[in-house]
Amino acid sequence: MSDHVLSIKDLSVHYETNAGVLQALRHINLDVPKGSIVGVVGESGCGKSTLISSIIRLLAENATVPNGSIEFEDEDLLKLGQEEMRAIRGSAMSIVFQDPMSTLNPVLSIGRQMVDVQYRDNKTYAEKLQRSKEMLESVGIPDPAGRLKQFPHEFSGGMQQRISIAMALQANPSLLIADEPTTALDATLEVQIVHLLKELQKNMGCSILFISHHLGVIAELCDFVVVMYAGEVVEEGSVRDVFYHPAHPYTRKLLQCDPAVIVEKSRHLPTIPGEIPNLIEVPRGCVFRDRCDSALAQCATQVPEWDECQTGHFVSCHGVDS
Amino acid sequence: MSNIVEACNVRVRFRIHGTLQALLKGSKDPFIDAVRDVSFSIREGETFTLVGESGSGKSTLAMALAGLHKTAEGSILFNGEDITKMDDEAMQSYRKKISFMWQNPVGSLSPRLNVGSLITEPFHIHNLKQKDLKAESDRLLQLVGLPKHFSERYPHQLSGGQARRVGVARALALHPKLIIADEPTAGLDVSVQGEILNLLNRLQDELGVSMFVITHNLNIVRHISDRTAIMYLGRFVEQGDTDNIFAKAKHPYTLALLSANPEADPDAKINRIELKGEVPSLMMRPTGCEFHTRCPFVSSGCSDQFPPVLNEGKHWLTCHYPR
Ligand SMILES: Nc1ncnc2c1ncn2[C@@H]1O[C@H](COP(=O)(O)OP(=O)(O)OP(=O)(O)O)[C@@H](O)[C@H]1O
Numbered sequence: 001m002s003d004h005v006l007s008i009k010d011l012s013v014h015y016e017t018n019a020g021v022l023q024a025l026r027h028i029n030l031d032v033p034k035g036s037i038v039g040v041v042g043e044s045g046c047g048k049s050t051l052i053s054s055i056i057r058l059l060a061e062n063a064t065v066p067n068g069s070i071e072f073e074d075e076d077l078l079k080l081g082q083e084e085m086r087a088i089r090g091s092a093m094s095i096v097f098q099d100p101m102s103t104l105n106p107v108l109s110i111g112r113q114m115v116d117v118q119y120r121d122n123k124t125y126a127e128k129l130q131r132s133k134e135m136l137e138s139v140g141i142p143d144p145a146g147r148l149k150q151f152p153h154e155f156s157g158g159m160q161q162r163i164s165i166a167m168a169l170q171a172n173p174s175l176l177i178a179d180e181p182t183t184a185l186d187a188t189l190e191v192q193i194v195h196l197l198k199e200l201q202k203n204m205g206c207s208i209l210f211i212s213h214h215l216g217v218i219a220e221l222c223d224f225v226v227v228m229y230a231g232e233v234v235e236e237g238s239v240r241d242v243f244y245h246p247a248h249p250y251t252r253k254l255l256q257c258d259p260a261v262i263v264e265k266s267r268h269l270p271t272i273p274g275e276i277p278n279l280i281e282v283p284r285g286c287v288f289r290d291r292c293d294s295a296l297a298q299c300a301t302q303v304p305e306w307d308e309c310q311t312g313h314f315v316s317c318h319g320v321d322s
Numbered sequence: 323m324s325n326i327v328e329a330c331n332v333r334v335r336f337r338i339h340g341t342l343q344a345l346l347k348g349s350k351d352p353f354i355d356a357v358r359d360v361s362f363s364i365r366e367g368e369t370f371t372l373v374g375e376s377g378s379g380k381s382t383l384a385m386a387l388a389g390l391h392k393t394a395e396g397s398i399l400f401n402g403e404d405i406t407k408m409d410d411e412a413m414q415s416y417r418k419k420i421s422f423m424w425q426n427p428v429g430s431l432s433p434r435l436n437v438g439s440l441i442t443e444p445f446h447i448h449n450l451k452q453k454d455l456k457a458e459s460d461r462l463l464q465l466v467g468l469p470k471h472f473s474e475r476y477p478h479q480l481s482g483g484q485a486r487r488v489g490v491a492r493a494l495a496l497h498p499k500l501i502i503a504d505e506p507t508a509g510l511d512v513s514v515q516g517e518i519l520n521l522l523n524r525l526q527d528e529l530g531v532s533m534f535v536i537t538h539n540l541n542i543v544r545h546i547s548d549r550t551a552i553m554y555l556g557r558f559v560e561q562g563d564t565d566n567i568f569a570k571a572k573h574p575y576t577l578a579l580l581s582a583n584p585e586a587d588p589d590a591k592i593n594r595i596e597l598k599g600e601v602p603s604l605m606m607r608p609t610g611c612e613f614h615t616r617c618p619f620v621s622s623g624c625s626d627q628f629p630p631v632l633n634e635g636k637h638w639l640t641c642h643y644p645r
Pocket residue numbers: 015016017022024042043044045046047048049050051060062279478479480481482483484509510511
């Protein structure tokens with residue numbers, strides 16, 4: 001058995017569009033070590049949601065996967081049929097989306113839905129209901145027995161999100177995937193969810209792949225962080241290494257843009273000038289070159305290699321000495 | 323500076339299912355107050371931000387301000403005219419002067435229209451078809467930093483952030499006097515977020531637009547807003563000049579909110595004011611100070627007496643024991 005619950009190698013995903021083939025992910029490598037929380041950050045449109053859709057095998061109809069493998073518990077998910085994949089989703093692997101209502105059914109009671117997701121278990125209805133109650137309790141919903149009878153709209157946005165986390169964890173998954181689960185929540189609920197995930201991870205020992213634009217949340221929650229840019233992974237390492245010693249120019253700029261670190265009140269916030277490259281005609285060389293302050297001659301022609309700049313800290317940049 | 327918006331004691335109610343269900347829940351009232359006794363003003367060319375708990379009534383208030391929800395009580399003056407009493411014709415001309423950016427960018431874009439049609443739709447809605455729509459579409463896309471060829475894309479072919487930018491482009495189409503933006507940067511990376519906020523700031527400086535912005539992101543409030551209000555259970559609990567709120571917040575809920583904000587530093591020393599318990603139901607509002615069930619500083623009187631209003635002009639709050 002490997003030390004990784006999830007190991008993605010050389011993965012590419014393309015979208016067919018009327019303007020041509022959009023190369024949304026190109027030769028991605030990413031590992032989620034067992035029992036760890038890995039954060040993914042990157043520019044809007046860099047392919048984070050595409051990455052997740054390919055892991056759970058729910059890609060849009062116009063998507064193709066020309067190359068790569070997604071090893072999950074030592075099995076290549078890309079080789080599984082839809083039936084086998086459905087068995088994995090919701091048992092060994094589960095997912096929480098930005099909008100809790102995309103997983104909750106508005107016309108069924110919470111209890112009914114929580115019992116339904118246990119359809120594979122060989123338990124009585126009463127046992128399943130009991131398990132649902134315990135899960136609601138573990139995500140901090142008071143009066144869980146009474147609450148099971150209620151419908152999704154009778155809960156606030158924050159509670160709905162906690163319920164969708166409870167449902168995702170019900171089957172004791174070895175990997176929980178969360179795509180911006182706290183974006184719609186206020187700051188107090190956001191930290192509550194972060195604490196909840198940390199605690200559940202500790203108690204249940206699962207691994208978490210967590211996408212967020214909130215750098216503060218990543219810093220507080222994650223052990224490792226993966227930085228993506230225009231369909232590629234450009235840097236990966238421990239949260240401390242990446243936040244304190246960012247190696248890729250894009251990561252450095254991203255961290256500088258965080259309005260939280262700008263002490264003086266300013267009406268002009270820092271941004272990264274320039275545009276993301278057109279993913280239909282991906283430029284030669286380094287994808288970040290056009291927006292990079294320290295581009296070298298070879299950046300225009302050669303794709304930088306994936307190098308270990310420090311132990312456990314990886315980057316793809318010509319400007320970094322390995 | 324004069325006020326473009328003056329809202330006074332605004333109340334918005336929703337009917338909850340039937341009276342029977344309300345009775346079963348132990349309440350005799352089939353209505354809930356999603357917004358209650360809210361008063362504020364927006365000065366011309368200023369940004370007013372609203373923060374607060376999920377479900378506290380922020381979007382409801384924004385929709386009332388846009389004339390999309392009926393108010394049960396109170397008045398909302400726009401340049402001196404009460405929008406709650408407008409007839410259809412007056413309302414239509416009011417809608418031309420404001421624009422509304424919805425909280426959910428993808429869901430609010432019609433899936434059958436391409437981006438070009440979506441951002442020029444306001445010209446159709448308001449019968450302004452004489453414009454060169456292709457040129458307008460190019461101009462608006464450029465304004466929000468999307469390449470021209472995006473006009474051919476459909477909403478499902480956009481990432482969350484790209485859909486958000488399309489929403490901004492659409493909101494800017496008719497040069498509004500007032501922009502009401504519900505979570506304009508949720509789901510954007512910090513660089514694109516900066517671009518959108520700089521864009522809104524620039525438009526404000528150049529065109530003098532006023533803005534009403536709802537956000538959960540406290541990090542941006544400090545930079546973009548002149549005044550800030552904090553909402554809890556449908557009421558404002560504190561409001562004032564943004565600098566004042568960040569430097570000397572006095573309401574325990576505001577303090578909890580400000581201290582909750584995670585820092586982009588893995589070793590940050592965190593000193594949080596934790597809130598206990600659950601958000602109370604709007605069907606059964608707590609007695610006394612409605613925050614007392616979760617207030618870490620709850621003390622005598624909080625549970626049975628409504629808190630007094632403390633008003634220093636630049637700083638307004640309601641609390642028995644301000645910090
Ligand atoms: N079905 C589709 N057809 C064509 N292009 C698509 C499709 N879905 C996504 N894309 C494009 O693929 C790229 C990656 O999109 P994706 O949604 O994965 O980004 P993301 O990193 O999740 O962005 P965000 O942070 O804004 O949510 C974007 O350029 C997007 O426009």
